[in-house]
Amino acid sequence: MDRRLAIKWMLAASAGVVMARNPMLGASNPPGIAEPEPPFGYGKDSNLMKASKPGDYWPLTFTELQRRQAAVLADIIIPDDGKNPSATSVGVVDFVDEWVSAPYPDNLRDRKIILDGMAWLDEESVRRFGRRFAESSEADRLVLVEEMSRSQKAEPDAGSSQAFFRLVRDLVGVGYFTTPVGMKDLGYVGNVPLATFDGPPAELVAKLGLVDEVKW
Amino acid sequence: MPLIDSGSTAKSYDVIVVGSGAAGGQTAYTLTMEGARVLMLEAGRNYDPRTESPMFNTPDTAPLRGSGTPEKYFGYFDATVGGGWTVPGEPYTNVSTEKNRKFTWWRSRMLGGRTNHWGRISLRNGPYDFKPRSRDGLGFDWPISYEDVSPYYDKVEMLVGVYGTNEGLENTPNSPEGVLLPPPRARIGELLARQRGRPLGIPVIAAHRAVLSRPLDSKNLPAKIHPGNAKAQRILAEDMQNRAACFWATDCGRGCAIRANYQSTTVHIPPALATGNLDILTQAMVREVTVDAAGKATGVTYIDKTTGTEHHVSARVVVLGAGACESVRILLNSKSALFPNGLANSSGLVGKYIMDTVGASWNGQIPLLESLPPHNEDGAGGGHVYAPWWLYKEQRAGKLGFARGYHVEFGTGKTMPQGFSSFGPNADGNTSYGRRLREEARRYYGSYVGFTGRGEMIPNADSFCEIDPKAVDKWGIPVLRFTWKWSDHEFKQVAHMQRTFADWIAAMGGTSKGTPSPDGSKAIEPGGAIIHEVGGTIMGDKASSSVTNSWSQTWDVPNVFVADGGVFASNADKNPTLTIMALAWRTADRILDQMRQGNL
Known part of the structure; x- marks a missing residue:
């Protein structure tokens, strides 16, 4: 595997943004003119050893109302299941806020989808149930979420509430499963130093009908 | 100073x-x-x-x-x-x-x-x-020829430490005995790709990577690398x-x-x-x-x-x-x-x-690799196996329509979740959430394989x-x-890569999204993108x-x-x-x- 073979680690049936877009591949720049440098976020030489948290490199921008709605949505998407905590308890709302507040082109695109979708969700909730989404009853919220989740399409139409929910769900999922809690839930057991690398368990190799026949 | x-x-x-x-x-x-x-x-x-x-x-x-x-x-x-x-x-x-x-x-x-x-x-x-x-x-x-460079390949491999094996395959030189370090064990997805690649004629062997799978032999190597010094x-x-x-x-x-x-x-x-x-x-x-x-x-x-x-x-x-x-x-x-x-x-x-190097990739999802019991697949921080170019004979006979070969690198396994990744639609075409999202994440995580072709470009x-x-x-x-x-040689090579990868994924019992385009100009990575x-x-x-x-x-x-x-x-x-x-x-x-x- 080389440095650009970033195998999608999750349900990658649809094209996700694994790596950022290469700015040099845009067709926007006239011949002979260099592509403009990307907007400044954390820069090209930040201290990789230093742990950071959302808000350290650019200000978070969710309003209090938006945060409340995002928190309710996040915990519907990943609730506490009795064994594992919910999305909000591992900082997912801060991550989504960080994502939509970042200065990069992909994030600016997602910001519009998310903020427009959140405004629509509150309007729709008021129209049908008389209250904003976060203040609605659990049953009313689930009606709306269930509707948004039914896209019937691999790629929901741009601008639809289904496309908004797909993105919110992906962000909540990424925010959750990239934490130590989420990794444990997934069954990721790496990132620890080992004296030897023993490969897959022998019984698993046999179960799949494989042979570890190689001479190494 | x-x-x-x-x-x-x-x-x-x-x-x-x-x-x-x-x-x-x-x-x-x-x-x-x-x-x-x-x-x-x-x-x-x-x-x-x-x-x-x-x-x-x-x-x-x-x-x-x-x-x-x-x-x-x-x-x-x-x-x-x-x-x-x-x-x-x-x-x-x-x-x-x-x-x-x-x-x-x-x-x-x-x-x-x-x-x-x-x-x-x-x-x-x-x-x-x-x-x-x-x-x-x-x-x-x-x-210059291979013989002019091979003593220097030996020295570099001894100095930096490269894991791999000697397989004696065509145009894929062996290193002298004792030069290569032992490669790490293959991951489960790599073993599956190896097994299912064989009927397709694709050889999967240990990757050669500059990673120390064991400490270097500091007693004997320095005298071989710097004789008389x-x-x-x-x-x-x-x-x-x-x-x-x-x-x-x-x-x-x-x-x-x-x-x-x-x-x-x-x-x-x-x-x-x-x-x-x-x-x-x-x-x-x-x-x-x-x-x-x-x-x-x-x-x-x-x-x-x-x-x-x-x-x-x-x-x-x-x-x-x-x-x-x-x-x-x-x-x-x-x-x-x-x-x-x-x-x-x-x-x-x-x-x-x-x-640059000619590059294209193709991904698939492999049901056999779903819901596997958790085990550590981090390994050597990169691939443990690869497939060297295998169609020299067919190419010589003019059967391929392009003049130079490619090797295959691939990624499998439960790599550390990091960065954005779309979870995509579920089997019904809907957006999973709640309990179903957790279940699907556990089930599908680690069941993907990504094939990447790295091919020869002809100077023009x-x-x-x-x-x-x-x-x-x-x-x-x-x-x-x-x-x-690019020339047609590169475009046709890319089309061949993707077709091969789709066939390979099918042979692993997997599915990939869509079908590869016969027009390699659509799938080729841009010049310079492989950084070679x-x-x-x-x-x-x-x-x-x-x-x-x-x-x-x-x-x-x-x-x-x-x-x-x-x-x-x-x-x-x-x-x-x-x-x-x-x-x-x-x-x-x-x-x-x-x-x-x-x-x-």
Whole structure:
């Protein structure tokens, strides 16, 4: 595997943004003119050893109302299941806020989808149930979420509430499963130093009908 | 005082080495271990992987969960400083706006250059790869053969530490007994790909990667690498003892604090500094090679980026190892009355025949790999197996429609979740959430396989770089302008890659999204995107048709050498770094020999 073979680690049936877009591949720049440098976020030489948290490199921008709605949505998407905590308890709302507040082109695109979708969700909730989404009853919220989740399409139409929910769900999922809690839930057991690398368990190799026949 | 500033350079050096990556690092290592006094110039900042590699850092402590951004394209933790597809204040331009006519240029600005984040895949060119024109009439033969380079492959592999096996496959050379380190065990998905590839005729063997699967043999290797040189042996033995074996965690692209993989900064520079013969000047942007009235190089002029001031340093020999294109830029900007078209450019070929690797990929989901019991698949921070090109016979018989081959790298397993990744629709086409999302995440995580083809591009006259007539960088130095073109050989090769990968995924019982396009021009990665650019100062056997001779010595200026991939006369599917190091070592040996003889 080389440095650009970033195998999608999750349900990658649809094209996700694994790596950022290469700015040099845009067709926007006239011949002979260099592509403009990307907007400044954390820069090209930040201290990789230093742990950071959302808000350290650019200000978070969710309003209090938006945060409340995002928190309710996040915990519907990943609730506490009795064994594992919910999305909000591992900082997912801060991550989504960080994502939509970042200065990069992909994030600016997602910001519009998310903020427009959140405004629509509150309007729709008021129209049908008389209250904003976060203040609605659990049953009313689930009606709306269930509707948004039914896209019937691999790629929901741009601008639809289904496309908004797909993105919110992906962000909540990424925010959750990239934490130590989420990794444990997934069954990721790496990132620890080992004296030897023993490969897959022998019984698993046999179960799949494989042979570890190689001479190494 | 090895890391010096502009005020502390010696009056003159034996050799100035421009660049500190695979080429500059290897050249400086060989020269200083054999007693030459060397000044290394690096355009970026000092970088120490021992203290700057985020070894166990998790994505929840990184901005955007470690996702790639235009500032850190390969993710937040990638060991690239100051660069990427753009470098602030140091632009480059393209003649065309079309995707397949553009070149995209990855640079870093740090000690060790791009060796700090590379994939560590270390494949030898085979005998065919040095004589491609003799085989199919296309491109150029090198003026050297595999036999000229193989002793240097041996030395590089012993020095840096490469895991792999000897399989004796066509044009896939074995290393001598005892040179390679044992490869790590294959992962479950790699075993499945191996089993299901066999009926398709695809051989899957141990990858060759520059990662220490066990500590280097510091007792015996130094004497083999530096015969008759007690000081070099002692320094190297001590340094090898300071490199730990891989602890089977952390993606190699983050760099390695325990020095278990090859980076110029983990392997070449520490022992070179220990000789006392190396001065390193960082933040030094070389503008031009200077010459005297007789047309001999006298040294280089550089900009000290910390002060913005211009300086000159002198040496008997100048070695360019700035990276193929950056070395071209320096030569073309070195204009004088004697060399009005740039240095070493009497052939007019400086900047011509730039090649990258042909790249395409295809992913699939494999039900057999769903819901597997958790086990640690981190391994050596990269692939444990690969498939070398296997269709030589069919290609010779003209059955494929394209002239050169590719190898296959692949990714499987439960890699550390980091960065953005779409979860996609569920089987009903809907967006899962709640309990179902958790269940699907557990089930599908680790069930994906990604195949990546890395193929040979044939050099062509429409892929080149030159000095842009107008644009300059922030130091006022004229910048490069690129022109790019693929041929049908590359497009057809890409279509073959994707078709093969889709068949392979099907043979693994998996499914992939859509079907590959028979039109490879849609799927080919853009020029430069694989970051294997070579050529531009190609070697040959005549001054009229090449820039350097078989020793990487420029025909026009005998005390100027090019140590980087610029001298490649072809770009085999094998990743270029190992060959760059082997050729740099050979060139450094030649410089030492010629200095001893008084010819330089």
